[in-house]
Amino acid sequence: MDEAGEKMEAARPAPVLVRLPAHLVVLFPGADRLVPLHAASVAEMVEGLDALWPGMRERICDETPAIRRHINVFVDGRRARLATPLTPGADVFVITAISGG
Template identity: 85%
Template sequence: MRQPAEEAPILVRLPPHLVVLFPGADRLVALPARSVAEMVDGLDALWPGMRERICDETPAIRRHINVFVDGRRAGLSTPLAPGADVFVITAISGG
Protein backbone atom coordinates (compact mmCIF):
# COMPACT_ATOMS: atom_id res chain seq x y z
CA MET A 1 0.00 0.00 0.00
CA ARG A 2 1.36 3.40 -0.95
CA GLN A 3 1.85 6.02 1.77
CA PRO A 4 0.27 9.45 1.16
CA ALA A 5 2.74 12.18 0.25
CA GLU A 6 3.70 14.41 3.14
CA GLU A 7 1.86 17.72 2.94
CA ALA A 8 3.85 20.79 1.97
CA PRO A 9 4.61 23.09 4.90
CA ILE A 10 3.33 26.64 4.97
CA LEU A 11 5.77 29.50 4.46
CA VAL A 12 5.71 32.21 7.12
CA ARG A 13 7.36 35.58 6.49
CA LEU A 14 8.15 37.42 9.72
CA PRO A 15 8.85 41.15 10.03
CA PRO A 16 12.34 42.36 11.02
CA HIS A 17 10.90 44.12 14.10
CA LEU A 18 9.75 40.75 15.44
CA VAL A 19 12.73 38.64 14.37
CA VAL A 20 15.23 40.94 16.10
CA LEU A 21 13.60 40.08 19.45
CA PHE A 22 14.38 36.36 19.04
CA PRO A 23 18.06 35.53 18.48
CA GLY A 24 18.40 32.88 15.79
CA ALA A 25 14.93 33.51 14.36
CA ASP A 26 14.61 33.54 10.59
CA ARG A 27 12.56 35.93 8.45
CA LEU A 28 11.28 33.00 6.35
CA VAL A 29 10.06 29.92 8.19
CA ALA A 30 8.60 26.71 6.75
CA LEU A 31 6.47 24.73 9.19
CA PRO A 32 3.46 22.43 9.24
CA ALA A 33 0.20 24.08 10.32
CA ARG A 34 -3.47 23.72 9.43
CA SER A 35 -4.57 27.07 10.90
CA VAL A 36 -3.08 30.40 11.89
CA ALA A 37 -3.40 29.32 15.54
CA GLU A 38 -1.30 26.20 14.81
CA MET A 39 1.20 28.42 12.99
CA VAL A 40 1.54 30.63 16.08
CA ASP A 41 2.00 27.49 18.21
CA GLY A 42 4.72 26.29 15.84
CA LEU A 43 6.52 29.63 15.94
CA ASP A 44 6.31 29.69 19.73
CA ALA A 45 7.76 26.16 19.89
CA LEU A 46 10.74 27.35 17.83
CA TRP A 47 11.14 30.66 19.68
CA PRO A 48 9.42 30.69 23.10
CA GLY A 49 7.66 33.98 23.75
CA MET A 50 6.74 34.65 20.13
CA ARG A 51 3.07 33.80 20.82
CA GLU A 52 2.87 36.69 23.31
CA ARG A 53 4.30 39.07 20.69
CA ILE A 54 1.73 38.01 18.06
CA CYS A 55 -1.35 37.34 20.22
CA ASP A 56 -3.00 39.06 23.16
CA GLU A 57 -4.48 37.29 26.19
CA THR A 58 -8.02 36.88 24.78
CA PRO A 59 -6.45 35.13 22.58
CA ALA A 60 -6.55 37.09 19.34
CA ILE A 61 -3.97 38.58 17.03
CA ARG A 62 -2.71 41.82 18.58
CA ARG A 63 -4.09 45.10 17.21
CA HIS A 64 -0.70 46.22 15.90
CA ILE A 65 -0.06 42.90 14.09
CA ASN A 66 -1.67 41.83 10.82
CA VAL A 67 -1.57 38.33 9.38
CA PHE A 68 -2.24 37.76 5.69
CA VAL A 69 -2.75 34.33 4.14
CA ASP A 70 -2.33 34.24 0.37
CA GLY A 71 -3.05 37.98 0.26
CA ARG A 72 -6.13 37.99 2.54
CA ARG A 73 -6.29 39.23 6.11
CA ALA A 74 -6.56 36.34 8.55
CA GLY A 75 -7.42 35.56 12.16
CA LEU A 76 -6.37 32.72 14.44
CA SER A 77 -9.14 30.44 13.14
CA THR A 78 -8.22 30.95 9.48
CA PRO A 79 -7.40 27.58 7.88
CA LEU A 80 -4.10 27.11 6.08
CA ALA A 81 -3.71 24.96 2.98
CA PRO A 82 -0.43 23.12 2.42
CA GLY A 83 2.04 25.51 0.84
CA ALA A 84 0.14 28.63 1.97
CA ASP A 85 2.06 31.91 1.94
CA VAL A 86 1.64 33.71 5.29
CA PHE A 87 2.84 37.23 6.03
CA VAL A 88 3.04 38.55 9.59
CA ILE A 89 3.21 42.35 9.41
CA THR A 90 3.68 44.86 12.20
CA ALA A 91 1.83 48.17 12.02
CA ILE A 92 3.93 51.28 11.68
CA SER A 93 2.73 54.53 13.18
CA GLY A 94 4.23 57.91 13.58
CA GLY A 95 3.40 61.52 13.72
Protein backbone atom coordinates (compact mmCIF):
# COMPACT_ATOMS: atom_id res chain seq x y z
CA MET A 1 0.00 0.00 0.00
CA ASP A 2 1.35 3.46 -0.84
CA GLU A 3 1.58 6.36 1.62
CA ALA A 4 -1.72 7.93 0.49
CA GLY A 5 -3.52 4.60 0.92
CA GLU A 6 -2.03 4.16 4.39
CA LYS A 7 -3.22 7.65 5.40
CA MET A 8 -6.73 6.95 4.13
CA GLU A 9 -6.82 3.64 6.02
CA ALA A 10 -5.55 5.32 9.20
CA ALA A 11 -8.23 8.04 8.91
CA ARG A 12 -11.03 5.50 8.47
CA PRO A 13 -12.97 4.86 11.70
CA ALA A 14 -12.61 1.51 13.42
CA PRO A 15 -15.00 -1.14 12.17
CA VAL A 16 -17.87 -2.48 14.23
CA LEU A 17 -17.56 -6.12 15.27
CA VAL A 18 -20.58 -8.17 14.18
CA ARG A 19 -21.19 -11.49 15.93
CA LEU A 20 -23.39 -13.87 13.95
CA PRO A 21 -25.19 -16.96 15.28
CA ALA A 22 -23.75 -20.34 14.25
CA HIS A 23 -26.90 -21.58 12.54
CA LEU A 24 -27.00 -18.47 10.33
CA VAL A 25 -23.32 -18.80 9.41
CA VAL A 26 -23.71 -22.43 8.28
CA LEU A 27 -26.16 -21.27 5.58
CA PHE A 28 -23.43 -19.15 3.95
CA PRO A 29 -20.26 -21.05 3.00
CA GLY A 30 -17.19 -19.07 3.98
CA ALA A 31 -19.07 -16.83 6.44
CA ASP A 32 -17.43 -16.10 9.78
CA ARG A 33 -19.01 -15.83 13.23
CA LEU A 34 -17.05 -12.60 13.91
CA VAL A 35 -17.11 -10.02 11.14
CA PRO A 36 -15.36 -6.64 11.33
CA LEU A 37 -17.39 -4.29 9.15
CA HIS A 38 -17.44 -0.55 8.45
CA ALA A 39 -21.03 0.65 8.87
CA ALA A 40 -22.72 3.76 10.25
CA SER A 41 -26.07 2.09 11.03
CA VAL A 42 -27.57 -1.36 11.51
CA ALA A 43 -29.14 -1.06 8.05
CA GLU A 44 -25.69 -0.37 6.55
CA MET A 45 -24.29 -3.32 8.50
CA VAL A 46 -26.96 -5.62 7.02
CA GLU A 47 -26.11 -4.32 3.53
CA GLY A 48 -22.43 -4.97 4.20
CA LEU A 49 -23.14 -8.54 5.33
CA ASP A 50 -25.29 -9.08 2.24
CA ALA A 51 -22.47 -7.78 0.02
CA LEU A 52 -20.14 -10.37 1.57
CA TRP A 53 -22.70 -13.20 1.55
CA PRO A 54 -25.63 -12.56 -0.83
CA GLY A 55 -28.94 -13.59 0.68
CA MET A 56 -28.01 -12.75 4.26
CA ARG A 57 -30.19 -9.61 4.18
CA GLU A 58 -33.28 -11.76 3.59
CA ARG A 59 -32.35 -13.96 6.56
CA ILE A 60 -32.06 -10.96 8.88
CA CYS A 61 -34.74 -8.60 7.49
CA ASP A 62 -38.28 -8.97 6.23
CA GLU A 63 -39.73 -7.22 3.18
CA THR A 64 -41.03 -4.12 5.01
CA PRO A 65 -37.88 -3.72 5.64
CA ALA A 66 -37.42 -4.38 9.34
CA ILE A 67 -35.47 -6.88 11.39
CA ARG A 68 -37.34 -10.18 11.30
CA ARG A 69 -39.59 -11.00 14.25
CA HIS A 70 -37.45 -13.91 15.46
CA ILE A 71 -34.14 -12.07 15.05
CA ASN A 72 -32.75 -9.62 17.58
CA VAL A 73 -29.88 -7.23 17.03
CA PHE A 74 -28.08 -5.76 20.02
CA VAL A 75 -25.58 -2.90 19.81
CA ASP A 76 -23.36 -2.56 22.85
CA GLY A 77 -25.94 -4.46 24.91
CA ARG A 78 -29.01 -2.54 23.74
CA ARG A 79 -31.70 -3.80 21.39
CA ALA A 80 -31.42 -2.12 18.00
CA ARG A 81 -33.47 -1.47 14.87
CA LEU A 82 -32.31 -0.87 11.31
CA ALA A 83 -32.12 2.89 11.95
CA THR A 84 -29.89 2.47 15.01
CA PRO A 85 -26.58 4.29 14.47
CA LEU A 86 -23.30 2.43 14.93
CA THR A 87 -20.21 4.05 16.37
CA PRO A 88 -16.71 2.88 15.46
CA GLY A 89 -15.76 -0.13 17.56
CA ALA A 90 -19.37 -1.00 18.48
CA ASP A 91 -20.08 -4.59 19.48
CA VAL A 92 -23.07 -5.94 17.51
CA PHE A 93 -24.78 -9.24 18.24
CA VAL A 94 -27.26 -10.83 15.83
CA ILE A 95 -29.28 -13.32 17.87
CA THR A 96 -32.05 -15.65 16.80
CA ALA A 97 -34.93 -16.39 19.13
CA ILE A 98 -35.49 -19.95 20.21
CA SER A 99 -39.10 -20.98 20.61
CA GLY A 100 -40.92 -24.18 21.23
CA GLY A 101 -42.81 -25.94 23.89
